[in-house]
Each structure stands twice: as structure tokens, then as C-alpha cells.
Amino acid sequence: MDMQASTHSSALSAVILSGGKSSRMGRPKALLPFDDKPLIAHLVERLSRRFADIVVVAAPDQTLPSLPVTLVHDAVAHQGPVGGIYYGLRAIRGTAAFVTSCDVPFLQLSFIDYLVSQLDHNGRGYDVVVPVWQDRLQPLHAVYRRRVVPHLQEQLATQRLRPVYLYDTVPTRKVSAAEIKRFDPEGLSFLNMNTQEDYQAALAHWRTLSAPISCTVELFGVARLTAHTPRVPLVLSAEATLGDALTVLGTECPALLGSVLSADDAGYTSLRNGYTCNINGKDFVRDAHTRLRAGDSLLILSSDAGG
């Protein structure tokens, strides 16, 4: 089981495009308040858990609150996503960047980690990793290597402003809906806001997601005998992952440490060889970044099935 702790990647950056027109919303989407803080501040805070280098691309005349980011402005306004990606990638310090728009309140870090990991999928080097959700490419929730900058520059020069031209040119890994659903079953990552109604609906969902979630760990076999209980209720933070749940489980049931769980020096806990996880009796999961949802049951069982 490969369950590595999430790490801050110094080679990678994040880019937030905040220069959109916001015409239907009637006010800048980056500044929409969530919990009394502008949305862009939330995005920066969340992405900073993964990326030390964050670049915000603003429109030429756009003002933004003070943020711990590199702020750049489009030299030419409103060239669409290709323009924003181009200016953002030029400013990053890393070799690649996760690029997002500024109006997506529900970014899933575990899914972003997965996208980043796909740059080297099956040993092949990709220049772009882009999800396909509901049959549409999601260029503003994608990972780009810095070396695509010349291609973007040429696209801008020739007014080919659709990102798909880039995907046809450089090695591009398209991430399927089935893959996305492993991390984000409802596709919340792609939920953006264009109208006041969208904003109100997002706010309501935000309040739901911010609350801690309750999950249950169900123990089978040796794990149950070791812990002397068949199930352990856990209260986890709103965005808890499988790895987070195992860490809390290790705290709740220290007897499992050493036999079923192992904790590294950083305090991060994973399953030992010989054990596996299943969520809700349905999906076998290997990735420590798998996002858990309220009410999930996490089954811990021997990986040696049958016999």
C-alpha cells in the first residue's frame, strides 16, 4: 500500500487566475466573501498547504487584498484562459503549476495531488494534465509544465485562444471522470460561480462542508482482535482524507500501531503491508489522499482475501 504523506512541493507552483470579467455576478468573484473572508484568500490559504509558490494573475487594473503571493497582471486584458495561463506560468518559480480560476470554492487538495502525480503517469512525461468532467475539458483546473509557455505565446500571437490547441500540440494526460470520482465524487472541484444565485448556493454548501465530519472505522480480523472493538467512531476535519483518518485512528487505538498501522517520524500514519481499506463496503482504496465524506465507513481488513 502506497500511502505517502502529503508534502510541500518546492518544484511546483500554483496559479490563480483572478482577472475574469465577473459581468453576470456584478462584482469581482475573487472578492466574494465566504466566512467574512474573500474567496481568493481562502484559495490562497488552501493551496499554500501544498504549494510554496503561488502566483495570482489579475486584470491590469484589478485591486486585490494583500496576500502572500506573487501578483502579476495581464499585459493585455481579457485574452481568455490561455492569456491567464501564459502570464501565470511565466511568473512561477517551479517547473510546473496547478492552474485554477478564482471562483471555485471547493478545491480538493487530494485531487490536485493526484493531478500533479499524473505528470509522470506510467513513466511518461506529460506537459499537461487536464481533467474531463461531464465530457468537458477543465483547462482551469489543470496542471501545466512551464515549458509550454512558448506554445501559449504562439497561440496568443495567432489568436488561437482555446486551450484545446495546446492539448493537441504537447503531451497531454486527460483524466477521466472515473478517476475524478475517486477523489471528488460530485465534481465539486469544478463548481464555479457566475451569478448571485450560484454564489448563494455555494455559500450554503460551504457552511455544510466546513463542519467536522463523522466517520466510522470498522475493524475486521486481526485489527478487531488487536483493538478489542469492531468499530471506532471518528470525528474528522471537513476535508479529511484516508491518511488523516488513519492518523486519528492511531491516536484513538494505539494498540493498532505496530501491528496494523505504522506511524512515521512526522506522525503520519499508514496501513502496514498485509492490510487494506474499503470505503462503505464498495471501493477498495489505496491512496492516502482519498477524500472522506461525512458518514463514510472505513473498513480495515486483511489484504489477503479468501482462503
Added chain:
Amino acid sequence: MYGFHGRLLRIDLTTQSYTWQDIEASRLRAVLGGVGLGASLLYEYAPPRVEPFSADNPLIFTSAPLVGTGLTTTAKYAVVTKSPLTGFIADSLSSSFFALELKRVGADALVITGAAEHPTYLLITDTGVEFRTAAHLAGLSAQETEERIRYAVRTAQGAEVRVAAIGRAGENLVRFATLSNEGRHAGRGGVGAVFGAKKLKAVALRGQRRVAVADTEAVEKIAITLRERSVGPHTAKYREIGTVANLAVFDRLGSLPTYNFQNTPFAQAEALSGESFITNGFSQTHGCAACTIRCERLFQSLSGEAQRLEYETLFALGPLCGIEEPDAVLRAARLCDQHGLDTISTGGTLAWAAECADKGLWPELHATGLSFGNAEAMLALIPDIAHRRGVGAVLAEGSRRAATHIGAEAESFAMQVKGMELPGYEPRSLKTMALGLAVSPRGACHNRSGAYEADFSGQVDRLQADAGRGALVAASEDFSAVLDSLIVCKFLRKCFDDFYVEAAQLMSAVTGWDYTAANLMRVGERINTLKKLFNMREGWRPEDDWLPARLLTEPLSSGVVQGVSLTPDELRLMIQSYYAARGWNEEGLVREEKKRELGL
């Protein structure tokens, strides 16, 4: 020759004679020992279309190159014959000291043909064979027979023998009778009944012949590594709980068949779980000879007897029959062991009968009181099966033949493949396993492939069928064939970093022949193709690779797998992918070029 004796012992019960014959090295190299050598000898020594209960059906014991090397979990033997339950190959494994003694007799195989006129047991030593009367052993359990023979030989000759024997069920030709030694069983396919047909009650062994290995140092080094790994986390389940650990997990995953495969999960799964058995009951751990895993668990029944219990027994005599009380399952398991009955087929046949009773299809059952959940009625019927008394005489034929006796409706819920009752893996929620069960040469079998591993690992979507499953099942069957021919216990399977590479190193060190991972994989394919060729010769038809109608018409209706089904088209798709992966034609027949390619 290293690793093998290079000869077999032919025994004719009719003429009470025996001969030693050489086995050519090329054959041993091509099929190893165990089920591989057994399948090869069966093909040679069984006359085509032989009737399983006829004197001509050979009963073949095989040893294997790793037996006696000291490698953990290798004290095993195979017994191979034409199955009276399926009419196809029966290749069963058992283990422990009898297996070690078989190797010491000085033969890689015993090929027993003919039939004795009176009840007989064989005393086989490295100098010859004695044909002894077994009249005084008639009706005794395998365990009692073993004890009597061991005592008699010890008293008369001052020698220790190891014994494999049948119980009442084998004597009475119950088609799913077992052969047992030291509390372990060659369980599936009815080899015990073939013993009975030959009036052979038991085989007793004593020998002192050793087989050298080519590179003692290398073998010892590998033995140490495997021994260390065998007590690591990959075997913890077997060491701490035993296979009964499967029940609670299977139930939670919607993969525990209940009430004759009518549904899953089981309301009382918690009470019947392996974890509860361990927590609530007195248990002992046992192990086979030369085994460091020691998976065997004995649990104490309310009457104080210690009874061995495996998952398959627990499933078949528990949830499959709607039985909720742990003690009833222990008592039923004990009755099966005492009478020499395969617990899976016994449970499967009783569950089928319980459904017949519920549906009013078999009036004679009424007097027995049999219904799902009626433990006392079930317990009373087990000896009746072994004695072939009353309805027990029909049940002794297994669910497929018994259903033919009752009628077409009853045939639709006889849960068998090729006549062999299904093990405890719900095919609708384990699609790779569904294919494995359908195509297995010996009938519905969970041992000659581990197809379920793909389903339980998340390697595939276990609830969906697709054309990728054929290759997975073929690979799993080949892997199992090599394990079962070396022989290494399947519970050691996860203890190899790269099984074929390490097994090739091991076989090279043992035999001195140059094995590679690639040619060992070829050996696996060769053995499975050989089994198929045997079945083809015995009348296999494409419809024999199929699942019971229930599984293809009734979706699962509750639990996490509610609404999950398996359609005939999905099964057909997977079967075609299996034939394609095997390089067989679309009807599942082995092509001539494939035979040539495999040297068959």
C-alpha cells in the same frame, strides 16, 4: 535425479499385485509434481470415458519436488482421479505427515487401479505393498481407522505408519466423500467415494527413502527467507484467526452467500464471525507438519469437543443453510468429518434441499422437518447422507443429480458448476470469481484459482463484468497450478516478492534443472490445458462452463450490493475472453497448435 525419485508405484487391487515403474525426467520437468503430475498420469492411466466407480478409474497419489525439503508449508500431496461428482478431473490436496511419508516411500506417485473383492487397506513401504483386510474397519470414521491401523502396525511391527482413510460416506459411495489424514481432508470431488468403489478403506505408508536436492545451501537459504516471511503480516490473518476470518468481511462486502445463494448479507453474521469464535470460544491452533503458519483452528463446542473449522465449512453449514447458532455449525462440521463428507458439498446440497422443502417441491422431505435455519433437521440428515438412508440416499448424489430426481424447477437453484457445489464466494458481487467458478476444470472451485483476489484488491471493479477478466482468471489458474504442483501452500502466496522468479530459483536449486520464471509460467499453462484436455476427452461441452440459472436471473436485493446482477451476456463475454486468453477456440476447445506449443 534430484527432487524426484523418478519412479511410480502401480498397484492393482484386483490382482493384489504391484510394480515399480520409471517416470521419465522430461515429464517431471514439464509438469512438476502434485496436481501437475497427477493430471498427466490421469490422462495416461484412465481409459477414455471411464466410469468413475469402475475398477479401471485410477486413483493417483502424487508427491512433489519440494516435499521433504524442509521448506515451510510444503508437506502436501495431491490425490487425483475422475470425479464421481463431476465426471471430470478431481484433483484434491491434503497435507501433513502423510505427505512426508509418501515421499519417503520412494515413489513420486502411487497409481492404484482395480478393485478389491473385500474391504482392504494397503500398507505401502519402500520395499513393497501389503494388501490387508479392512473388514474390521468397516463403518469407522477416518480418524478411528487411522488410529486403529497405526496401533496395529505399531504393536505388530514396532513401526509408525501414516494413514489416509475414508469414513462411512466413502464406503457408501457418497459422491462428495472425502479422504482424510491427521484431521485434514482431500475434500472436493469425491475421491473418498472412488476409494469406496474400490473397497479400499485406507492407505498406510512407511518409508525411509530420501531424495537429495541439487544445491543444499541454496535451498536452505531460500527456506530461511520463506520461513521469516511466513510469520509476517501477510499471514497474520491465518495465524491469528484462521480462514474463518473471511466470514464477517465477506458479509460486509456483500460477498457471503446465504440461504442457497438467494441473497446476502446474513443477519447473524456477527455471531458466526471468526472474530466472535476467537473472542467467545475456547480455541486451539494447529498446524500441518513443516508449517510455520499454522492456520488450523479448533473451537470447542458446547459439549466440550474441539472441532476444526474453516471458512468454507462455516459458510456452507451456517449462512448457506440459514443456520445462526455457532454450536450447530460446529456439530454439523463434526458430523461431516466423522462420516467423511465434503462440508461445502454437504452444505450446498442441504441448502438446495431446504429450498425444495420451502417450495414444497419434494414431499418426502416434509417428514425430516428440513427448512432453512432448522439446525436439528440438518444435523439429523448429515448421517443419513453418509448412510444413504431415506432422502439421504438422494442427497448423497449431490445437488445436481438430486435436482434431476426432483424436476426442472429444482434444477434451476441447484448451486453447482459441473456438479460441484459452489464455495462461499457470491459470484454476482465478485465478477472475476464468477468467471473463475464457471470455467474451472474441476467444477465450482476456489482453490485451483484465486480469481477472487482481483475482486477483493480493487484491481478491478468487482461489481462489473468486462473482457479483461479472462486473462486475469487464466493467470490466476496458472499461478495456482504451479503452487499446487511444487507443492507450496497457497497461504504462502503473498510471501514472495516475485513468485515465478523465486520459484524458478527454488526449483533450479532443488532439481538441478535450469528453470526460469517464463518456463514455470508455461508449466502452469500446460497443467491447466492438460486438465482441459482430460475433461474434453471425458465429454466436456461448452455448456459445462456456465453458472446456475439463479445467478444469472436474480439480482442481489439488499446490503451494499443491492441491485447488483450478472447477466448471461456478461458471463458469455467473460468466458470468451478467457478462451481467448488461453488461446483456445471460441467453443473453448484446445487447438492442435496449442497442444503442440505446450508439448502435449
